[in-house]
Amino acid sequence: xxxxxxxxxxxxxxxxxxxxxxxxxxxxxxxxxxxxxxxxxxxxxxxxxxxxxxxxxxxxxxxxxxxxxxxxxxxxxxxxxxxxxxxxxxxxxxxxxxxxxxxxxxxxxxxxxxxxxxxxxxxxxxxxxxxxxxxxxxxxxxxxxxxxxxxxxxxxxxxxxxxxxxxxxxxxxxxxxxxxxxxxxxxxxxxxxxxxx
Numbered sequence: 001x002x003x004x005x006x007x008x009x010x011x012x013x014x015x016x017x018x019x020x021x022x023x024x025x026x027x028x029x030x031x032x033x034x035x036x037x038x039x040x041x042x043x044x045x046x047x048x049x050x051x052x053x054x055x056x057x058x059x060x061x062x063x064x065x066x067x068x069x070x071x072x073x074x075x076x077x078x079x080x081x082x083x084x085x086x087x088x089x090x091x092x093x094x095x096x097x098x099x100x101x102x103x104x105x106x107x108x109x110x111x112x113x114x115x116x117x118x119x120x121x122x123x124x125x126x127x128x129x130x131x132x133x134x135x136x137x138x139x140x141x142x143x144x145x146x147x148x149x150x151x152x153x154x155x156x157x158x159x160x161x162x163x164x165x166x167x168x169x170x171x172x173x174x175x176x177x178x179x180x181x182x183x184x185x186x187x188x189x190x191x192x193x194x195x196x197x
Contacts, residue, residue: 020156020157021154021155021156021171022154022155022156022161022167023152023154023155023167023168023169023170023171023173023174024152024153024154024155024161024162024165024166024167024174025150025151025152025153025165025166025174025177025178025181026126026150026151026152026153026164026165027164027165027166028151029149029150029178029182029185030181030185031181031184031185032184032185032187032188033184034076034077034078034184037077037078037079037191038192039078039079039191040079040191040196040197041197043078043079043080043081044080044081044088044090044092044137044197045080045081045082045083045084045088045089045090046074046080046082046084046088046092046093046094046135047084047085047086047087047088047092047093047094048070048071048074048094048095048096049085049094049095049096050063050066050067050070050071050096050097050098051095051096051097051098052066052097052098052100053097053098053100054099054100055099055101055102056099056101059100062100066098066175066176066179069176069179070096070098070179070183071083071085073180073183073187074094074096074187077187077191079187079190079191079196080092080094090137090138091138091139092135092136092137092138093134093135093136094133094134094135094136095133095135095136096131096132096133096183096186097131097132097134098130098179098182098183099129099130099131099132100127100128100129101127101129101130102127102128103126103127103128103151123155123156123157123159124153124154124155124156124159124162125153125154125156126152126153127151127152127153127154128149128150128151129149129150129151129152129178129179129182130147130148130149131147131148131149131150131182131183131185131186132145132146132147132186133145133146133147133186133187133189133190135190137195137196137197141195142195144190144193144195144196146186146189146190146193147186148182148183148185148186149182150178150181150182150185151178152174152175152178153165
């Protein structure tokens with residue numbers, strides 16, 4: 001679990017340390033089943049590059065933590081004949097970036113106040129996530145860009161959960177589920193683009 005905390009915002013870290021935090025996945029983004037994707041007639045092999053960022057800066061710990069999950073999900077999508085981490089014959093490249101961006105102003109202060117009052121002054125911190133997929137069918141083709149958004153809400157102290165959130169049992173479950181849902185949304189959008197082939 002310690003690896004996971006390294007890449008989350010200060011509010012989430014503080015919330016977990018105080019022991020009075022509950023985690024909620026935003027309901028606006030749901031997982032899109034693989035069966036719903038628009039599969040290409042003749043899938044091609046692709047090289048996948050994944051990176052997790054925190055406020056636009058590469059986060060090696062989080063990249064390592066989530067990379068296998070993201071690559072496995074892409075392999076299971078049915079959109080590509082083969083998924084590799086090295087260059088493929090036609091030069092197809094799928095670049096996936098998951099960026100953690102704060103949605104709540106001054107998250108650290110909110111968590112600190114909640115901690116000082118032993119949870120009596122409840123607060124909510126929201127962490128946003130932006131998944132950007134850039135697919136290059138070949139070096140000669142134009143790139144296809146798709147973006148999906150998600151959020152994890154952390155409630156600290158005596159505060160009701162958000163109406164737009166589904167409670168999950170831990171921060172680890174929240175992050176892994178959010179990643180699966182946001183990547184599925186971006187892959188579905190990619191599959192429906194007329195230029196995707």
